[in-house]
Amino acid sequence: MTGTTRGPIPDPSHHLAYRACRENITRLVTSDLSVAELPVPACPGWSVRDLVGHLVLVCRMAVDEHPGEISDPPPPPPGIPVPELVVTWAALEEQLPRVLPRAEWLRRRILPLDALSHELDLRTALGMPPPAGSPALADALDLAVMGFTLSLHGHGLPALRVRTPERVWTAGEGEPAATMGGGALEVFRALTGRRTVRQIAELSWSTAPAPWLPAFRWGPFTPPTRTVEEVAPTFMVRERHSGT
Structure with missing residues (x-):
């Protein structure tokens, strides 16, 4: 055939x-x-x-x-x-x-x-x-964890369990040495360069996060040095739209 x-x-x-x-x-x-x-x-x-x-x-x-x-x-x-x-x-x-x-x-x-x-x-x-309930979030998180897994390999770091209220992933190979958790959107933003190192460390960690922090820089993503609230407080934007 x-x-x-x-x-x-x-x-x-x-x-x-x-x-x-x-x-x-x-x-x-x-x-x-x-x-x-x-x-x-x-x-x-x-x-x-x-x-x-x-x-x-x-x-x-x-x-x-x-x-x-x-x-x-x-x-x-x-x-x-x-x-x-x-x-x-x-x-x-x-x-x-x-x-x-x-x-x-x-x-x-x-x-x-x-x-x-x-x-x-x-x-x-x-x-x-x-x-x-964005229909893009579940698959976007899967892809972000996949990219983060490659970063863990590149940095020679042990596996990390990534947990949200809805799902659990193992990023890396082998038994996870620690767990990082948070809301799905917060985890997604942390994995895609939208949270500072301090904000990433403030997620729920089962142990000290320092060894894994370098892996949050991968592909086009780099944790910013300042939070978005520090750059442009959202209350100022709300005031602008409300006309106050």
Whole structure:
């Protein structure tokens, strides 16, 4: 029997989770266009418009099947208005079902991770709470733990049990030497460069966290030196939107 061997059909949940993040971000940035130039503390040097521009470029790279790393696209072109960016993004996202079935597995999974991470960055910048029950979170956490596992290997560190109220992972090989726990969103933000070393150490640890802290720097992620609250207190953003 002859023919071409095909891999499994990708889980459409990756696209649907990505779409949910895109729709959430679109609502947030178009409900008040004056937020376009607000800084995004979790992404130093970026404005809200830059964040949306980044997401458009990442989606375009996926649609064009660009061979480069979509986690590190070129900077977005300056000056494109947010309404134009979100229209372009929606049109690009409609093409993802055409290209995702033949995309390699990491690209399929990193799209919703990137979108969720930046949705949370945006919500923090606007002083808004995280989304309730994001469909992107479970798989994004899986992928973040996978990347963290590679970092543990690279640093020659023993395995670490990662625990949230809903799930437990073993990052690394062998019996975990310690457990780190917290809420799912806090663990995700810690694993993806959005929490300082001090904040990571303040998660629930079964032992002193110092040996594992270097592993939180991996891929494009590095713990910031200052918390987002120190850079831009959210109460000031809330006051701006309330007109006080």
